Amino acid sequence: MLIYLYLCALWIFYEVAPATISQIPKASTVMVGTDITFECVTSEVPNKASLIVNWWKLGDEGLLQPSSHGRKQVIPFENDRSLLKILDVRVADSGIYYCSVVQQTNEIVKGTGSRLEVHASPEPVSLSTKAPETNSSNLVLVCKTGEFYPDSLTFTWYKNDTNIETGISTSKILNSNGTYAASSSLQTSQPSGSGALYTCLVTHRTLQSPAMAIYVDASFNPAKEKTQLFLVVFGCTLSVFVCLTVIVLSRRKCQFRKQEVIPNLM
Known part of the structure; x- marks a missing residue:
């Protein structure tokens, strides 16, 4: 009887026991x-x-x-x-x-x-030029990210292999979808055509290694300069060759005229 009551009590407890x-x-x-x-x-x-x-x-x-x-x-x-x-x-x-x-x-x-x-990763990262606010020969570069989250992000600039710490301004906006977008501007007194290599690195917790964008002054093209140098050398060589040819032909023409004059005198 006691066992029966115990089983009934256990069944009732199990039946009404709340779920977890x-x-x-x-x-x-x-x-x-x-x-x-x-x-x-x-x-x-x-x-x-x-x-x-x-x-x-x-x-x-x-x-x-x-x-x-x-x-x-x-x-x-x-x-x-x-x-x-x-x-x-x-x-x-x-x-x-x-x-x-x-x-x-x-x-x-x-x-x-x-x-x-x-x-969300800030990639892709782009790097482009921008006209300076004042009439100057300064170079202005703008590094832009894609949409990213969370909002903590770092820009790092390099000129060739040297870290740049001045002339930089950074801004960040909140998009309507909850992500962020950021940009960093670099203004340098380096004139256009210097051939310097600029690098923008973006560090974010979603990236195993910093995202990178590179800018090389388009007016500095080693292949183009080699071609221009070749054309200059070739042009000079051709000019010298033409001048020598004209001189040689002129001398031969003079000698020929002398030969014609001498028989007549005889």
Whole structure:
């Protein structure tokens, strides 16, 4: 009799015991454009078929609805778990996602939460010239990034192999999609045509090594200068050859005339 009562009490406790919810992973950092899947896992509770799962993002209004369309897809419970798939993630998708379970008793059990952080690389980096604000022969270079996140980013400038620390101004803007864009301007008194090599390096936490952009003064072209030198030398040589030819022909013509004059005198 005591054993029977014990089993009944155990069955009642098991039947009404609240579910426990865990979420996997607890946190994830992904690059923009990739896919991510979060899991909502329930403990061993009876009547799982009657459980209702809800997903939502902290700070947003409304629940995410089960659907096979769109970028955010909710998959109902199957094998003790429900899935939230976010496709082609964007910076704006960053945040904390929660799942909750509604039992037959209308008791809501909330999950532990899953934090999503989406990063974006500042590549590609471009480097171009800009007309100086004043009428001068100064060289102005502008180094621009692509859209990136998070916002911490560093520009480093080099002229040939020497680090440049002066004449630099940097700006950063927040885009409507939550990403950032930045640019760095370098103004130098180096005149155009100097042939100097300028390098802009961009450092960001998404990059294993700094992104790089290079500018070489277009008016300084070693191949072009070699060609111009060849043409000058060739032109001079040709001029000398023509002059010598004219001199030789002139002398021969004079000698021929002398030969004609001498017989006449005889």
